[in-house]
Amino acid sequence: MxxxxxxxxxxxxxxxxxxxxxxxxxxxxxxxxxxxxxxxxxxxxxxxxxxxxHHLSPDATLLSSVLGAVDHEAALILRLRTRRRVAIGSAAATASGIAIAIAARKVRTVAS
Ligand SMILES: [Zn+2]
Known part of the structure; x- marks a missing residue:
């Protein structure tokens, strides 16, 4: 065998x-x-x-540290989104200003 x-x-x-x-x-x-x-x-x-x-007892501070880390990440994401919106709004305002200046120049050229 x-x-x-x-x-x-x-x-x-x-x-x-x-x-x-x-x-x-x-x-x-x-x-x-x-x-x-x-x-x-x-x-x-x-x-x-x-x-x-063998029983493992969870660490008493584990939940609060995990929630703290999640809150920190959520605040960071919110700040990044806010900065992006401000940058987009600023670019749109600049483009609008340029368009108005070009239109005003054309009006002056046609009027004179
Ligand atoms: Zn054997």
Whole structure:
């Protein structure tokens, strides 16, 4: 039997269950590679069980710092939009002034 044929027995033994396949169980009992895999999987199962019991408590200042960062970004975006509107309004006013000056010059030229 090859090691990759004993994966069910390795998985069962890693969770402290009895292997249902006797041939696979015999292979694992005689194979150092499979025994190492059982040990590694047991350690992984133990660590996962410990994580299940480990509770993380959120930082009390996390919400206020996130909201502060959002407010800061929103204020920055608002300032940029206001500057853009002022620049567009200024350009429109300049263009209007130039158009009026050109029209007034044409009127004077035609009148004289
Ligand atoms: Zn093996």
């Amino acid at each position: 090859q090691c990759d044929e004993a994966v069910e027995a390795v998985a069962s033994l890693a969770t402290d269950e009895q292997a249902s396949d006797v041939v696979q169980a015999r292979h694992v009992a005689a194979c150092l590679r499979c025994q190492a895999e059982v040990a590694r999987d047991r350690r992984l199962v133990r660590e996962l069980r410990e994580l299940r019991a």
